[in-house]
Amino acid sequence: MSETALVLNAGSSSIKFGLFEMSAAAPVLLCKGALDEHEARPRLVVKGPAGEDLFEKQRADTDDDHLFADVLTFVDESFGDRHLRCIGHRIVHGGPDYSGPVEVTEDVYAKLDALTPLAPLHQPRCLAPVRAVSAIRPELTQIACFDTAFHHSLAPPASRFAIPRRYDERGVRRYGFHGLSFEYVAGRLAGIAPHLVAGRTVIAHLGNGASLCALRNNRSLDTTMGLTPLDGLVMGTRCGTIDPGVLLYLQQHERMSAEDVQHLLYQESGLLGVSGISADMRTLLASGEAAAREAIDLFTIRVAQQVAAMASTLQGLDCLVFTGGIGEHAKEIRSEICARLAWLGVRIDPVANDKAHEAIRGRDSAVDVFIIPTNEELTIAQHCAAVLQRAQ
Ligand SMILES: Nc1ncnc2c1ncn2[C@@H]1O[C@H](COP(=O)(O)OP(=O)(O)O)[C@@H](O)[C@H]1O
Numbered sequence: 001m002s003e004t005a006l007v008l009n010a011g012s013s014s015i016k017f018g019l020f021e022m023s024a025a026a027p028v029l030l031c032k033g034a035l036d037e038h039e040a041r042p043r044l045v046v047k048g049p050a051g052e053d054l055f056e057k058q059r060a061d062t063d064d065d066h067l068f069a070d071v072l073t074f075v076d077e078s079f080g081d082r083h084l085r086c087i088g089h090r091i092v093h094g095g096p097d098y099s100g101p102v103e104v105t106e107d108v109y110a111k112l113d114a115l116t117p118l119a120p121l122h123q124p125r126c127l128a129p130v131r132a133v134s135a136i137r138p139e140l141t142q143i144a145c146f147d148t149a150f151h152h153s154l155a156p157p158a159s160r161f162a163i164p165r166r167y168d169e170r171g172v173r174r175y176g177f178h179g180l181s182f183e184y185v186a187g188r189l190a191g192i193a194p195h196l197v198a199g200r201t202v203i204a205h206l207g208n209g210a211s212l213c214a215l216r217n218n219r220s221l222d223t224t225m226g227l228t229p230l231d232g233l234v235m236g237t238r239c240g241t242i243d244p245g246v247l248l249y250l251q252q253h254e255r256m257s258a259e260d261v262q263h264l265l266y267q268e269s270g271l272l273g274v275s276g277i278s279a280d281m282r283t284l285l286a287s288g289e290a291a292a293r294e295a296i297d298l299f300t301i302r303v304a305q306q307v308a309a310m311a312s313t314l315q316g317l318d319c320l321v322f323t324g325g326i327g328e329h330a331k332e333i334r335s336e337i338c339a340r341l342a343w344l345g346v347r348i349d350p351v352a353n354d355k356a357h358e359a360i361r362g363r364d365s366a367v368d369v370f371i372i373p374t375n376e377e378l379t380i381a382q383h384c385a386a387v388l389q390r391a392q
Pocket residue numbers: 011012013014206207208209236279280281282283285324325326329330331
């Protein structure tokens with residue numbers, strides 16, 4: 001009987017999943033799904049590998065436990081002729097201990113749960129399906145795959161904050177996130193442009209959460225997120241890099257509690273906070289309001305500034321890759337970022353950019369520019385295959 005792996009990817013603004021056939025040399029996608037939360041009653045939507053509709057269910061409630069039960073029921077009913085071998089989870093924070101995927105035991109779960117304060121928007125959403133699956137199907141192997149693992153190659157000084165070094169020894173350092181996405185994109189880039197692997201590449205993952213990765217020879221050398229997924233770029237509702245004095249001011253003069261500051265910086269800031277309109281880039285691009293324009297400008301300025309910072313780490317720039325919801329779909333944003341990087345030799349072909357071709361480099365560009373749609377679910381399936389093979 002052939003074996004499958006169900007992959008769950010809970011992000012800050014979306015829940016996605018994929019079912020993969022694991023018996024072949026590499027995982028093969030059987031179906032993919034998402035929870036559409038745009039309406040009052042969320043809808044579970046499942047599609048085939050080519051995007052054809054397979055299943056839809058308007059959900060009666062917003063309880064995540066019921067959602068994962070629905071997903072497992074769908075898998076049993078539609079792919080019951082195969083053996084569901086494991087569940088792979090995207091876990092945003094792996095802390096200092098995990099440089100690769102691991103099977104979730106009670107001890108592992110407790111360690112991951114303890115990291116919640118370092119990713120309060122994500123860690124509970126990532127761990128909820130682990131708990132739900134343990135309750136419904138305790139016999140299933142569950143595998144945790146980390147956003148932080150790809151960045152374990154970060155070394156001082158890039159990994160350090162300029163505070164007394166005893167804190168670094170206690171784990172207060174730059175971890176970086178979106179590693180499953182960077183790993184996938186780096187692998188795909190190596191396939192389409194192998195000569196660039198040894199080059200100086202910056203990948204811009206621009207989604208609801210957003211970060212940059214500076215890499216060479218498929219190794220992360222620098223990244224914009226830090227101890228938490230709050231640092232770096234302007235995001236949907238997160239502030240990104242900010243004068244740390246602002247936090248002290250809010251606590252000391254505005255008398256805000258740590259919880260209130262956390263909520264402000266994670267959930268009320270970023271594109272939403274600056275525009276006062278929306279966290280969604282599509283809404284801002286369609287709006288004629290000056291505050292929406294200002295939020296977009298702050299977003300693109302910060303991306304360009306931090307691409308330059310990553311290029312400084314790399315001592316130059318050979319390749320820039322866009323991925324994530326905004327990076328893949330917002331041609332205006334790609335074009336504005338690249339215009340701000342013209343001094344670094346970045347030029348794009350406007351027609352290729354409008355049509356979202358894979359290669360969008362302009363003829364006179366000193367830098368290769370690509371759009372590579374990310375696939376965190378496939379990376380997780382590959383990690384599951386590696387863990388299962390190790391266990392054999
Ligand atoms: N066609 C589009 N044009 C502009 N922005 C888009 C488009 N499609 C998606 N986006 C933006 O992508 C972001 C969500 O990115 P995504 O990577 O899907 O999210 P998540 O980080 O939750 O995985 C939102 O800001 C959304 O507005």
